[in-house]
Amino acid sequence: MIVSINENWTNAETEHTDHLKKIIRNFLYSQLSICGPKTPAYYFVRETRKLIISHKLTDISSSITILGAHTKRLGRQKTRLLKELKKVFNYDRFISKYGTWNAYTLCKKSKARICPYCNHAYAFTIECKDGAFRPTLDHFFLKDQYPHLALTLYNLVPSCSSCNSSLKGEEDFHQTPHLNPLFDNESITFQLFSTVNPSGLLDDISLNLQNVKLAATAPLNCVKSQNSLKTFIINERYEVLLMEAIDFFVAKTDYEEAKINTQLELQFSEASLLRFDRTKYNRYLLGKMFADLYDAF
Template identity: 55%
Template sequence: MILSVVRNWIDAEAEHKLYLSNIIKKFILTIESACGPQRAGRMECYYFVKDVEKLVLSHELKDILLSIDVFKEYKRKAGVISDMFVKEVERVFNYKRFTVKGPKWNAYALCWKSKARICPYCNHAYAFTVQSESGDFRPTLDHFFFKDEYPHLALTLYNLVPSCSSCNSSLKGEVDFFKEKHLNPLFDVENIEFYLSAGGAPSELDEAIQNRRIDVLVKAKAVKECSQSENSLKTFAINERYETLSMEAVDFYLAKKNYDEAALNTQFSFKFDETALLRFDRANYSRYLLGKMYADIYDALSR
């Protein structure tokens, strides 16, 4: 995770809660009004859904984590019919149905209300939604806690991270973020910092950048050491990906340094507009592709 998008879904909370609560209520009513025997695993699913209803509707991480513990315990107690129990849970929290376009609440309507423009996992791919006469497209919704492993969270709002397909499918895949902790864009603060490095001594860095030496690379590290940050750097191949973006980092470094020098030159009688010249607003870095990298370079030059 590069960007924090805490409360990303604040504008969608009411509508999504109504959508999900109606699904749960319909399932519970169906079971309670049914006559005769039920499919194996269905009654276990019924009791489970009643137990976790408030948890899966919650916007709190502690409740989401608690629901996973409850699910694992139900699955354990189901024994030989555990697979059937899981299938019933998947039927209730049907994510595929949610992704179908239509006039009602669905993944497209949800993504339209997302506040994130950029994939928070990598910060170098867009994650916005477009609706047009030619067609619609939206970001992929990553299930932070893998829906195939925890199917009851398939529709939980704060388990859905708007992301790019490279991060969601190519890199994350089926990594279990419950067992292997990672930074969560929807709950955690930012803890990844970018910096420029060259092969020589640190004192030679500015000269290396000025001369655009090929050994100048952009790197990422955790501000505060923690396993979540290290796992995020590794899973999303942040250092490997950003090394290929060293040219953009060097260009920004030089632009910012040239601007600072020009702004200090008293021979100029006109006022410089930093945002216009750099094409970057430090205060709104999260709105830009590579914005976190640019912000960290900006801050390093401003010290």
Template identity: 40%
Template structure:
């Protein structure tokens, strides 16, 4: 994860909570009207009801532990297959993706605060939708819905992302077993800088042929390192050395002009237009986090 957006779904929380609550309530009522004892699925969903309606990652993890403990106690593959199959019928993500539904994945994604994929920050995650038609980003299940089907519709388990990150790279990897950065709950812990060997000084870097430069990815935690490994951040960002280098050149040139008093309008106004970059809104731009880090690395002391 490169971009962090806490409470991304803030404007959707009430509507989505009611949507999921209604699905669960209808299931409970249907089972209550049946003859005979309810299945284990009924009791399990009742037990984790509050947890899967929550916006807390801690609650999600607790619900996963309850599911795994139940499966471990039964120690029966038929039981596991049965409860998974029944949960998927109730917590039906495929139905949620149906454009014909009044409330669906498209209406949810249209309320996302994210403009780019938070895992890579170099693909858009925008939504265009009218009733029955449109497109949207993939919704990654941070905790894989194949392993943890009860979280298939839990709001803060749904991360708008690009297909490369969701399907090609993350796919069904288990983020419960190994911690990774979550775009809605963790700080931005992956940083970038341009370097050549041991050279990181801005002026020395600019004098170095671009073919000898690379983008270095820095991590602040094991979670950040795990995320880099899954989403191949370091490998992918080497393709953006030209963008990073040209941005660094523009930044140094601007600072030199300011230093020599060659600019007569406010620094803030001129900088935004010269660099075509607003550091205060970097999260909304493709490669915005890369540009922010390069901006900091190449800011001259005036």
């Protein structure tokens, strides 16, 4: 994760919670007509229903712990439980545009425009009579391993297909902690530098471009950050974007010099020259990288 989107779903909370409550309520009621012991999913959902609809990471994590206890107790029967939960929290139905509340109506409520994992691919929704597309919804905690969280709002991260499918794949973020865009603060930062002369970056940009590097770094003691850098191959991806970083750095440098030269009496704003507003960095592709380079001044 590069950019935090911890307020992303605030406009969708009420409708999605009502949708999920209805699914749970209908399932539990359907089990009441069964004489004798109910299905394994019934006992699990009854115990965790408040956790499943929660907007708190601690509650979501607690539901995973409870699932582990149920599957351990069931032994070989655990496969039945997981299949039942997948049927109850039917993600395939949710993404099929069925009903008034589905993946498209949810994604339209998303505030994010950019994939928070990489910050260099768009993740917005368009739906019109001529066609439609939306971001992929990454299940931060895998829906195949934790099927009760398949529709949990704060387990759905609007992201690009490269991050969701090509890179994350089946990585279990519960077992291997990663930065969670919906809950964690930003901790990955970008730096443009000269490998030969730290104080001669501008000279190397002009004369020795091979000496100029862009690096994404994170606190060494933060396992989540280090895992995120590795899983989403952030440095490898941003290495290809070196020229974008250099162009921004040069534009910012030119602006600072023009601002000092009062004789020019230039009439333009920093945002118009840079095509970047620092206060709204999370609205731009590569916005976090630009913000870090901006702050370096």
